[in-house]
Amino acid sequence: MTTVTEIAPDVYRISAYESNFKLQFNHFLVKDREPLLFHAGMKGMFPLVREALARIIDPATIRWIGFSHFESDECGSLNEWLQVAPLAQPLCTVVGALVNVTDFAIRAPRWILEEDVLDTGKYRFRLYATHHLPHSWDAGMLFEETNRTLFASDLFLHGGEVEPLVDTDVVGRARKAMSDFQSTQLLNSISYSSTTGRQMAKLAALEPRTLAIMHGSSFAGDGGEAIRNLASAMKEVLGKGQ
Numbered sequence: 001m002t003t004v005t006e007i008a009p010d011v012y013r014i015s016a017y018e019s020n021f022k023l024q025f026n027h028f029l030v031k032d033r034e035p036l037l038f039h040a041g042m043k044g045m046f047p048l049v050r051e052a053l054a055r056i057i058d059p060a061t062i063r064w065i066g067f068s069h070f071e072s073d074e075c076g077s078l079n080e081w082l083q084v085a086p087l088a089q090p091l092c093t094v095v096g097a098l099v100n101v102t103d104f105a106i107r108a109p110r111w112i113l114e115e116d117v118l119d120t121g122k123y124r125f126r127l128y129a130t131h132h133l134p135h136s137w138d139a140g141m142l143f144e145e146t147n148r149t150l151f152a153s154d155l156f157l158h159g160g161e162v163e164p165l166v167d168t169d170v171v172g173r174a175r176k177a178m179s180d181f182q183s184t185q186l187l188n189s190i191s192y193s194s195t196t197g198r199q200m201a202k203l204a205a206l207e208p209r210t211l212a213i214m215h216g217s218s219f220a221g222d223g224g225e226a227i228r229n230l231a232s233a234m235k236e237v238l239g240k241g242q
């Protein structure tokens with residue numbers, strides 16, 4: 001069961017709720033001359049997500065398949081998408097391309113540096129390398145400059161079958177999720193290091209208007225403030241002793 005919601009102009013959130021994890025898995029399609037899918041999603045969810053995406057565009061027309069880092073929910077079904085979309089290319093960070101994707105994917109990836117712009121027609125994307133944020137050294141964050149949408153991957157993760165888009169407090173929800181995970185001592189999914197604060201400040205300076213969040217509700221509003229508040233919460237919950 002998937003739900004499709006347009007969370008910003010031409011940005012569609014395709015959400016599948018996994019009740020075993022009590023977690024939403026969200027995939028974002030940006031409809032443009034060169035359609036871009038951010039988060040290929042897990043292989044097991046591919047038929048569901050493809051069916052939902054087909055309600056918006058013909059899956060064969062996808063041109064770019066981006067993701068933050070190499071994990072099943074980010075790119076497990078990358079090759080399945082590349083098979084249905086003959087012109088599609090993976091879009092990832094340089095580290096992602098060199099370490100994983102060149103070997104894994106059936107088609108060569110396109111990697112871009114943060115000074116590069118990917119123009120898909122109406123929209124312009126930058127991909128910021130954010131090593132180990134939210135986790136993994138190949139991590140990156142995609143930013144669409146025209147409407148100021150940040151594709152935030154696992155940042156702001158929160159559980160539950162929640163609304164597609166909110167303009168209220170996503171930081172409180174994310175803080176609670178981090179605290180709950182921290183208390184298990186097993187599930188510290190967000191890494192915290194000496195570079196986290198600097199990287200979060202850089203993302204906040206983009207002043208996004210929409211945060212496209214992989215797990216949980218997306219957020220519309222002052223994204224810069226939300227990222228700064230999340231950085232404080234991360235320091236408090238995850239950075240104890242640092």
Ligand SMILES: [Fe+2]
Nearest residue numbers: 069071135154
């Ligand atoms: Fe992840």
Ligand SMILES: [Fe+2]
Nearest residue numbers: 073153154214
């Ligand atoms: Fe994730």
